[in-house]
Amino acid sequence: MxxxxxxxxxxxxxxxxxxxxxxxxxxxxxxxxxxxxxxxxxxxxxxxxxxxxxxxxxxxxxxxxxxxxxxxxxxxxxxxxxxxxxxxxxxxxxxxxxxxxxxxxxxxxxxxxxxxxxxxxxxGGGKGHSNLVMVTLGTGVGGGIILNGKMLFGVNGAGGEIGHICVDDSETETCGCGNKGCLEQYTSATGVVRLAGRAMAASDKKSTLRELEAVTAKDVFDAAKAGDELALEIVDTQARILGRALAQIACVVDPEIFVIGGGVSKAGSILTDSVKKYFEHYAFHACRQTKFALAQLGNxxxxxxxxxxxxxx
CATH class of the missing domain: 3.30.420.40 (ATPase, nucleotide binding domain)
Known part of the structure; x- marks a missing residue:
């Protein structure tokens, strides 16, 4: 039956x-x-x-x-x-x-x-694994932690709120959560746009991004794939911040795999390869072989x- x-x-x-x-x-x-x-x-x-x-x-x-x-x-x-x-x-x-x-x-x-x-x-992307961290890069940054096949709730239900790890003490703008310098402010879709705005203001480099009326995260990754130097720098900055944060998370959770989802993940391997490179640089030696995969189930x-x-x- x-x-x-x-x-x-x-x-x-x-x-x-x-x-x-x-x-x-x-x-x-x-x-x-x-x-x-x-x-x-x-x-x-x-x-x-x-x-x-x-x-x-x-x-x-x-x-x-x-x-x-x-x-x-x-x-x-x-x-x-x-x-x-x-x-x-x-x-x-x-x-x-x-x-x-x-x-x-x-x-x-x-x-x-x-x-x-x-x-x-x-x-989906984590099938075959019972210990994973899902990172959702959308308008904000969400996260979910699965240990031995079970969701990690935490006492206040805030287990996995990785978007609000502080990654920059010098940040002056406020995150939606009320704090400053959160991971979400740099690695979400809106965060990538913010990084792009700052990069264009700080540099005179030619870039196809300057020709656009309103830059989106997709624009940044598309330009980077096409070899745009400024866009490549923006992607590198986002990857460094995210890779370092995930290395810190791995020190606490030590997952088998990070599954990257959300709208930004549609950028594909340019995103995961860059993040993995920085993750391996910052990670504790025992965690360096942690796998990375793209989410597969979408909405x-x-x-x-x-x-x-x-x-x-």
């Missing part, structure tokens, strides 16, 4: 959902709108209703569904308590208890970056990971 799990990835605009076999095959996926008004009180009931509809339409027996995993954009404690989800309007809320009451199946909750890391371990990593979390893998 086939067994099934549901994976849910809650974003500020949409909720992504997937139906999986317990072996990790994605059978169906869909989205619903995230109704964040009124303190986000409709988010969990909407999810429950949507899953119930799928169970009914596919005529799944109650005993065939193992449960529901859910990833949310905020710190989540190991008992399923969310401390605050600004994007959803939630304050302190035990997501597992609330959704279980609504749906009648076991629920496992996790931070969205942590469940994405679990997804990449299960069926589906969250639904894969949350589905995996309910299986206790």
């Amino acid at each position: 086939a067994k099934y799990v549901f994976g849910v990835d809650v974003g500020g605009t949409t909720v992504k959902m997937g139906l999986f076999t317990v072996e990790g095959e994605l059978l169906d996926k869909w989205e619903i709108k995230t109704r964040t008004e009124d303190g986000g009180k409709n988010v969990l009931p909407d999810i429950a209703d949507s899953i119930k509809e799928v169970i009914e339409s596919k005529k799944l027996a109650k005993e065939d569904v193992e449960g529901v995993g859910i990833g949310v954009p905020g710190p989540v404690k190991e008992d399923g308590t969310v401390l605050k989800c600004v994007n959803l309007g939630w304050g302190i809320l035990n997501v597992e208890d609330e959704l279980e009451k609504l749906i009648g199946y076991p629920v496992k909750a996790g931070n969205d970056a942590n469940v994405a890391a679990l997804g990449e371990m299960w069926q 589906d990593a969250g639904i894969y990971g949350s589905a995996c979390s309910i299986l206790g893998r």
